[in-house]
Amino acid sequence: MRHTFFAAAIVLLLVTATASAQTQTDDHKFEVGAFYTAINLDGFGEAVNGLGGRVGYNFNKYVALDAEGSFFPRTHLGNSQFGQKTQGFIGVKAGTRSKYVGVFAKARPGVMFIGEVTSGFNCNGGGLVTSCTPKHNNFAFDAGGVVEFYPSSRTIIRVDAGDTIVRLHSETRGVFGPGQSSTDITHNFQASIGFGYRF
Helix, strand or coil: CHHHHHHHHHHHHHHHHHHHHHHHHHHCCEEEEEEEEEEECCCCCCEEEEEEEEEEEECCCCEEEEEEEEEECCCCCCCCCCCCEEEEEEEEEEEEECCCEEEEEEEEEEEEEECCCCCCCCCCCHHHEEEEEECCEEEEEEEEEEEEECCCCCEEEEEEEEEEEEEEEEEEEECCCCCEEEEEEEEEEEEEEEEEEEC
């Protein structure tokens, strides 16, 4: 009888500890973080590097609201193209996570801003085009995957990879007349790695 009571007490303690740990993890709803990112932006001929920050809210361990902003400087971080670039996305991150790792898919609409470009950008138009300039504000959509590692219940190491789809507006100027506007749907591989904190 004594052994049965002792075993039951141990089981009860283990269940209580597990439930408490799960509750503590679930209580950490909000996330903030910073990251380094690189995108192979179609039309610029090379990867463009940037830095960014993100915020998130975990509805549960499977679904979260996910938002981020990225800034790509003109010439710093190894960039050699003219024109600053900025991204902003907000959407859903969905998947599953354990105590140490999480795997998610993400779908986030947003916008990509491209600053004044004086060189380094190419678009369609053939030999009769003398210049081609992308417009500033372009609709974008980020679709991809996320892998997270949890060194502790509050800290996050996050790796993202996916397709950043940009509806790129551009204006061309030719030798025989005024410029024309065109719109292209571009697919751009983008990856990032960063650190986050959950509270």
